[in-house]
Amino acid sequence: MRIIRPTSIELEKFFNRSCNHKERIKATVSRILLDVRMNQDDAIAKYTKKFDKVRLKSRQLRVTEAEISAAFQNIPSDFVSDLKKIIENINRFYRRQLKHNWRIKDENGAIVGEQFHPLDKVGVYIPAGTAPLVSCVYMTVQPAKIAGVKKIILVSPPDKNGLINPYILAVASLLKVDEIYKVGGAQAIAALAFGTKTIPRVDKIVGPGNAYVAEAKRQVFGYVDIDMIAGPTELVIIASNDSDQKFIVADMRAQREHVGGQAILITPSKKLAKAIRFAIPEKNYGCIILVENLQEAVEINNKIAPEHTELLTNNPKKLLKEIRNTGVVFLGPYSPTAVGDYVAGPSHVLPTGGTARFFSGLSLGDFMRSTHVISYNKKALEDVKPIIEKMCTIEGLQKHWESVSVRFQQGREQ
DSSP states (O other), X not given: OEEEOTTOHHHHHHHTOOOOOOHHHHHHHHHHHHHHHHHTHHHHHHHHHHHHOOOOOGGGSBOOHHHHHHHHTTSOTHHHHHHHHHHHHHHHHHGGGOOOOXXXXXXXXXXXXXXXXXXXXXXXXXXXXXXXXXXXXXXXXXXXXXXXXXXXXXXXXXXXXXXXOHHHHHHHHHTTOSEEEEOOHHHXXXXXXXXXXXXXXXXEEEOOOOHHHHHHHHHHBTTBEESOOOOSOEEEXXXXXXXXXXXXXXXXXXXXXXXXXXXXXXXXXXXXXXXXXXXXXXXXXXXXXXXXXXXHHHXXXXXXXXXEEEEESSOHHHHHTTOOSOSEEEESTTOOHHHHHHTSSSOSOOOOTTGGXXXXXXXXXXXXXXXXXXXXXXXXXXXXXXXXXXXXXXXXXXXXXXXXXXXXXTTOOO
């Protein structure tokens, strides 16, 4: 790995990275989206044959109860008990995020408030190309369930036998996903966004995927909502001279199991920097940033705004107060990123590509929408009438003012 200084041009480029995709990918995705929108199930079948190397008719796209039953025969019995423990952790975390309707009333009787509604239909994309990301099922579906989403539609690419990974099916079944379809890639996103004869249109699409999936989500945003545009996984480790080198190496190598994954070590220790460079000589793992002190390390982390931040220092809670821009923070030597990936409770669907500056990890709010409530009586409206008149005059919107003044004309009943 390379050791660089905070003033490096290379680091400046990393600060300005984004999840923007190549024009070739954008053009390909655009064609697929239009094809699916126009030709629906026929286009889905065509791209499933082309990309997944399997022929599936429209009636074969939806996973059957028999396929789900068969999936349970291919997983160990203790997997269910492990999943229950994970679900308990997810429930404990997300139930704290539940939103409740509220109202406030002023002295004149004016009432304002907010009421919350779960989304009607959510589409969940589960990757299964280079690796079947089974954990993505419970990390996306369960928060949606807790939020009260009425219908959850899951899509995942089939294998060459026309089947979805048995673990993905088992988890989806145990979490009571409403419908599961064997379709992947940009064509799956198109189907969820626009609907086909077989696959229903949804209100929002969540879940990670490759560059084509991410670009498809970007292009359908507006037709439906999306959680975020996710890029390759990222990890920043802030460590000091006494941090355990074995832990650092293991955590950085773990990131490279994902295609394009990047790991960055930020440390004020020259000794540690040299040791990690020797332990990971490969250049494509990321880099080591040598800083003056831990405060500078935190500042650089906030500029990078990574998906994951690990604080492997003596007093991580002290540094935590200064960490602003990251998807998730792991405190101390026994909180590796893998804990968050699989069992801790908070979803591992997190912002990448520097978007942690303005995006958050998947939350209950992603599966709900709010409606503002306003209720004024005559006295309350009369109290603000002069203010409304002035604002209407400033903006030149006379009819707006008349819609208020008409309510106070003589003979008008309240």
